Amino acid sequence: MTSHIEVQPFIRNDQFNFIKFQVKHLVNAHSTVKDPDVLKAVQYGALDNIINLFPEMEEHYRIFDEIVEIKEEIQAENFLAGLKPYIIPFKQLTEKTVGKLFPKAKKLKLQFLKDIDFKEITYLGWYDIRSEKKFLIFDYKGKLMGVQGTFRHKTKGVCSLCNRHGEVGMFMANVKSGKETYTNRGNYICDDSQECNGNLQSLDRLENFIENLKN
Known part of the structure; x- marks a missing residue:
């Protein structure tokens, strides 16, 4: 398991x-690829992709070193569990x-707030049956921002957030x-916001969505 280095969540x-x-x-590669050179490329490619997320945090890179040793699912689970202490939680909501x-x-x-793991969300979203509206809360540039709107025309499609x-x-x-005018703005987003949070791999689309609502 990844050793716990005394650093702030990042x-x-x-x-x-x-x-x-x-x-x-990486785990999939080990189950399907036999060529050691290809596997080595995948291993160090994965490591490079990860550390490139944190260009100004070289002192934390050794936290990720163990990824090149991962071959099986149990190793992957232990590695990811070891990273949990370093995850920045979403701002606590009451x-x-x-x-x-x-x-x-x-x-x-x-009431659902008590069941939320704030380390597993990038934004909070829920549908309120009583008002027939969907509510979204973002941490946008360090400040909480709430947006509510209608949520209709459910279908299969691509989420504009994840x-x-x-x-x-x-x-x-x-x-x-x-000054005194309003307009309707929005886009297709996941029906299940928790699942959407689990699929988000960058903030780019999320921030574009927010900017569209702000401007």
């Missing part, structure tokens, strides 16, 4: 998902915090576009 959830993908690719983000939304049912194919719906928010 891995975002989307980066951890990317690392998981690299580890999975019912009071959520209420401030959505002051016009009354009687939101937020870029994976699956069950999606059209999220549409009414946002301010001028």
